[in-house]
Amino acid sequence: MNDMFKMVLVLAVLCSASGGILAGVRSLTMDRIEYQQLKFEKEPVIRSIFADADNDPMTDRFKLTDGDTQRTIFPGKVGDQNIVALEALGKGGFSGDVGLLVAFDIDSDTIVGSGVTTHSETPGFGSKAKEDPSFVAQFEGRDVSSAASVKNDGGDIDAISGATITSRAVCVGLNEASAIYQRLKPELKKSMDNLASKGGSN
């Protein structure tokens, strides 16, 4: 009995200490990890979507509260277009979720660009969703109210050959991003107006 008690005690203490250490390290590295993800995953996509923006969407980024999560919004002004980009997760990829950044024109409610940020899809097949720009180019000009799906499911998106599941996950991500955009639209509009007036006074 005494032996039993010792085993339980040692394991319990060890596991609590482990949990405590991990929580500490996580909170210490959290900001830095978020910055790294911004720099290495989102920045290249942002740069390609906003290739000719008049402002810097990376430095102008802000956060909005959406239900109980915080969404990072990247605002951009291209000529007289007001564009906002936000990230959504496409659930159900071949191996995990596919992160997708989608940019919307706030005046016409259409999608102006998108790009895959994070994924762990099969190299050479699913990974083409990120590497081959012609796949996400299909979403350009799409109205936010029309849900996207691949042709196999009766939609109008050509799936990447050999990677229907990945293509499906990207569509899920796109629809998710559209839903977030529509939910946040009033606040987005307000923020963009602020940005425009701030830019004017400088």
Place this chain on the structure above:
Amino acid sequence: MAKSLTQEFVKGLWEELPPFRLVLGLCPVLAVTTTAKNGIGMGIATTFVLLCSNMLISLLRNIIPQKIRIACFITIIATFVTVVEFLMKAYTYPLYLTLGIFIPLIVVNCIVLGRAEAFACKNGVAHSLADGLGIGLGFTLSLGVLGSFREVLGAGTFFGHSVFGAAFQPFTFMVEAPGAFIGLGILLCLMNIVSSK
């Protein structure tokens, strides 16, 4: 009977060189050594885990009950692996992206658990540290050598710098899965030739 600290350290570099002598921990050895940089990055991460877990297990060796020692070892190892994962994400993000799933898999690397079970739980802290450092460095060097070998032949580069110039046609298969087995086989063979003389 008791070996000196130096002996414990040196044995990991040749006599008990993990992948080539003990032929242990082959999963990361084969999978991540597509370039010298990946191999060494993986080696350093494993060395860090090995050092920390050897030290802590050796310190706690009289407290941990014999019957649940493996559960305790795994808890300790998994904690350090997760710490390494956080640190890599925070400071070497591109390397973390290429090593990916193999970082959490250090938990089940049989070298780490093997040293805990065979060495750290029976020896003092100083000897355990020397053992962990030796085995870890040996592992890092092995991965670095195999990674360089595959990178030079398979991509014509060394740490990303071109070695042979543009005229060289790389043996692409060396950076793919079969190349890992062939590279490992050739290095094992070379080591056996050297040590049999």
